[in-house]
Amino acid sequence: MKLEALDFRITSKCDMNCPFCFGTKRNGTVNMGNIDEFFMNLRQYGVKNIVLTGGEPSLADNFANVVSFLKKCGFNLALSTNGVFWNNDHLKKTVIENISWIALPVDSTDPVQHNFMRGAFFDHHSCIHKILGDIPKEAPDIKVKIGTVASKENLSNISGILHTLPMEPALWKIYQLSEVFSNSRYYKENKISDSAFEKLVDEAKKENAHRETRITCLFERDRERRYLFLEPDGTLMTIENNKEVAIGDCRDDFRALIKKIELSVDVDKINSNFNNSFIS
Numbered sequence: 001m002k003l004e005a006l007d008f009r010i011t012s013k014c015d016m017n018c019p020f021c022f023g024t025k026r027n028g029t030v031n032m033g034n035i036d037e038f039f040m041n042l043r044q045y046g047v048k049n050i051v052l053t054g055g056e057p058s059l060a061d062n063f064a065n066v067v068s069f070l071k072k073c074g075f076n077l078a079l080s081t082n083g084v085f086w087n088n089d090h091l092k093k094t095v096i097e098n099i100s101w102i103a104l105p106v107d108s109t110d111p112v113q114h115n116f117m118r119g120a121f122f123d124h125h126s127c128i129h130k131i132l133g134d135i136p137k138e139a140p141d142i143k144v145k146i147g148t149v150a151s152k153e154n155l156s157n158i159s160g161i162l163h164t165l166p167m168e169p170a171l172w173k174i175y176q177l178s179e180v181f182s183n184s185r186y187y188k189e190n191k192i193s194d195s196a197f198e199k200l201v202d203e204a205k206k207e208n209a210h211r212e213t214r215i216t217c218l219f220e221r222d223r224e225r226r227y228l229f230l231e232p233d234g235t236l237m238t239i240e241n242n243k244e245v246a247i248g249d250c251r252d253d254f255r256a257l258i259k260k261i262e263l264s265v266d267v268d269k270i271n272s273n274f275n276n277s278f279i280s
Helices: 032-045 063-073 089-098 111-117 124-138 181-190 194-207 254-264 267-278
Strands: 005-009 049-053 076-080 101-105 143-150 171-176 214-218 235-240 243-249
Touching: 005 267, 032 063, 032 254, 049 063, 049 267, 063 076, 063 089, 101 124, 101 267, 111 124, 143 267, 171 194, 171 267, 194 214, 214 267, 235 254, 243 254
Parallel strands: 005 049, 049 076, 076 101, 101 143, 143 171, 171 214
Antiparallel strands: 235 243
């Protein structure tokens, strides 16, 4: 089976301060002029889907140009975002015209708790709910994914999240809190066991069995070789032993790079992860 998806971390910029952040820590914003050939080769190789992430991808100065270029290459585009771009008419138009899937975070039924968990300096919970209310009217062709990070902090305020939303997303994915280098303190204080996470997911599925929203989950243990990240500096990375490790540089010889990728990641897992995140 061939690789079908890539997570493109186009910038390290972010206007949130999530204590469990899984985003890139490599500073900067990607220069597409240096890596456009990689994407053209990637599309010819057969990769169909790009997930735009970061940081907050819409904060990249060249966000609109990146989206336009990838769309012209023939990729299906998903956007993982905190949604702050929605009040910018130019960025909003770019997203509505080019993005097939949009992933937004909702971490609690309690607005105060959600805002705290996202390190938001404003009412981010209301911002997300406004977007969810607007999408069916302004962008009905965009499929919506809701993502929730489960920790001790919000464990009791997760299963009812769908009841609080102004629309039914196509997909709701619940993530077990995972450890990365930058969140070790939060992780130690708030990690939950596999059994507690499994119970939470079962409760969420039972409570929302009558809904059309598909509910999926990701255990921390299952992150191994399940992701392929392209960093802002052009480095390709995956997760091994719960740590991000470099595979190569996207400006390397493409054939040699593909061999490295196929040896370093589990292609079936990456494809499955995309399908469980953005296909409903």
